[in-house]
Amino acid sequence: MAAILIYSDKTKLAFELLNAAQLIGKNTDLTIKAVSINNDEQAEELAAKGAETYKIINPELNLADTGAMASALLQTAEKLDADIVLLSSNRRGKELAGRLAQVFKAGCLTDVKSMQTENGRIECVRNVLGGATVAIQEIISDKKVIAISPKAFPAAADEVGGTINEYVVNIIPSGIKLIETRAKAGDSVDIEAAEILVVVGQGVESQESLPAIMEIAKNLGGEVACSKPVATDKKWFGEERILGLSGKICKPDLAIILGVSGQVQFTVGIRDAKTIVSINNDEKAYMNQMADYVLIADIKEVLPELQKAIG
């Protein structure tokens, strides 16, 4: 019986893949098989979700060696008769997706944010043209590799009947050595969970404004998010607060956007918000066309007022 194989280095994301696989597998005779690599605990947790789990433990298989990882997954897919492999579209997963697709002779879609399945056809939804448009695409080759965005699917529920099978693959190293791993500093804020977001763009000219903005967000019961350059160029915040194509896609009830021009790679991260407020000193800023309420003002001038009212 043909199978769907799922793998992510992150257990949380593997749970989401399991759920996505269950959606694809529904009303078909596809079985679902989960792979865990060098992670005993993950294998246990996947089995607790009811998954038929294949555990590969081999210290020679390095997660950072994408070539070796692709070869390990290829061997597993072939042996378990899987035509569909689901990976997570985090950075490791995306990098692996292309390499696996190539050796698996598969068509591949990454950053898939939702799926519809019908009669065994899997329609994948993803942003293209930098987020200006949303495409529905289908992989028509026999073999398929699909990398699914984090949080696109909820985690699978616990289920009985899971198993753990120890599994051995040939390791074919590609010559990458991992010299060092450094944890990233940064807070563990979850902007995707926030109902209200106050968003800092480059129009917030001074770092001295940040405490006031943090306070406003806190008093509203929300979180602070930012545009990409605020995190990557100015380094005012960690990357986990970035909204957009290469950051997070959020759907808060209210987004108050301070000094963002509204380029498509940003707006794709916030366009599903229920209500959008844009405060910008340029009335022509594209962000204003994407907003429900627009205040044309200098942030330096209105921030104290906002802080007074909400602070």
Add this chain to the structure above:
Amino acid sequence: MNIVVAMKQIPDLQQIRIRNRKPILDDVALTFGNIDKNALEAGVQLKEATGSNLIVVSVGTEALEDTIKEALAAGADEAYLVLDDEIGDMESSSSARLIAEAIKKIDDVGIILFGEGSGDNYSGQVGSRVAAILGLPQAGYAKSININGNIATVTRSLEDCEEVLEAELPIVVSVIADINEPRIPSVTQILKAGRKPKEMLELDVTGDSMLETISNLAPEMQRKQIEIETIEKLLKVLENEGLLRR
């Protein structure tokens, strides 16, 4: 040593207009993706550090012959181009095959640089596919690259950590936007760009189609776009809508 940078020609995203939810691409200027420009800059810096030759490889429509001047002005020494107007929006698997075939025609390749994602499709596949075809080690999402002799050291940025990876050359590396600030070419560099060598490769561009696009539309967006004069009024409106639970 030759350093190769793969760059994709894309429509200037800021110029795309939407009509009836469809993107209008006619008359939109062509350029290279922003992150591909970071890849080029990384290539130029490595070239300067190691005294190498820098070759840009690109697969796209005939307009590339003009677009490529951007890359030649910004520091590339030569270009290998695969041009074809028929192929239109090429699939990652086909671009990867053609890029790999072009690279096979280059001797003594030390490092092959990609953007983490192309400006239009942003799928992050092509670099990994090329690494697989050429059987090379790869390091994705680089924020810094050093070459010392025949060893490359790459610091790459993942969501929750940074990894320092090392490999013998040749290696495939994809870069993130943080890695550098692409230089703006001077007028003389732009003038000289036209005279730099361009190799037009005749490769078979027909490939198996693995994907089908069912639709590609701008999301429907209806925003009120109401202009409000003061913070006070703004807060009142939000309060009335039940958005401020204070």
